[in-house]
Amino acid sequence: MQFHLALKVVTVATNPELADFTNPRGEIRREAYTVIAEAKNGRRWEHDHTFVSRHNGDDCGERAEALRARIERAYAAGRKLDQNLWCEIDPSYGSEAYVEQGVEYYRWEREREDGDEWA
Numbered sequence: 001m002q003f004h005l006a007l008k009v010v011t012v013a014t015n016p017e018l019a020d021f022t023n024p025r026g027e028i029r030r031e032a033y034t035v036i037a038e039a040k041n042g043r044r045w046e047h048d049h050t051f052v053s054r055h056n057g058d059d060c061g062e063r064a065e066a067l068r069a070r071i072e073r074a075y076a077a078g079r080k081l082d083q084n085l086w087c088e089i090d091p092s093y094g095s096e097a098y099v100e101q102g103v104e105y106y107r108w109e110r111e112r113e114d115g116d117e118w119a
Contacts, residue, residue, distance in 0.1 A: 001037055003072045005064050008032045010052060030054075033064035035071060037081060042095020045086040047071070 011027045019026035035047040049067065051060040075081070091097035098104070 001039055001075055003035060003037050003068050003075070005033050005061065005068055006036050006046070007061075008034070008050075010050075012052065030058075031060065033061050035064065035068045036089075037071075037075075037086065038092060039097070041100075042092040042097035044089050044091055045081060046089045048085050048087065 008031075009029050010032045012030050013028040015026045015028060017026060018028065030053040032050050032052040034050045037045045037047070047067070051064040051067075053060045090103060091101060
């Protein structure tokens with residue numbers, strides 16, 4: 001099992017006074033980090049705690065890295081992942097689990113279904 005961080009950009013608030021052509025709702029966005037566990041076959045789980053920066057320049061990545069290291073040490077010491085804290089997400093692209101779960105076909109099928117709604 002490998003543990004790494006995933007970086008996302010999330011909307012934390014909106015302010016119509018900040019709206020412009022590129023941001024019509026005036027969304028205020030921040031960086032957010034979460035810990036990802038990945039098995040050798042490509043199955044992945046996301047930890048339920050997400051670290052969101054409070055303001056621009058806040059390095060919430062350091063706090064997320066500390067959690068990642070703590071989880072990695074606990075796992076190496078023989079502890080299992082607590083299923084109450086982890087949610088399975090899509091497998092790693094191109095991995096054994098990705099192929100076994102038919103992710104590519106599933107996504108193609110969803111796109112096809114979504115396309116029919118607009119016809």
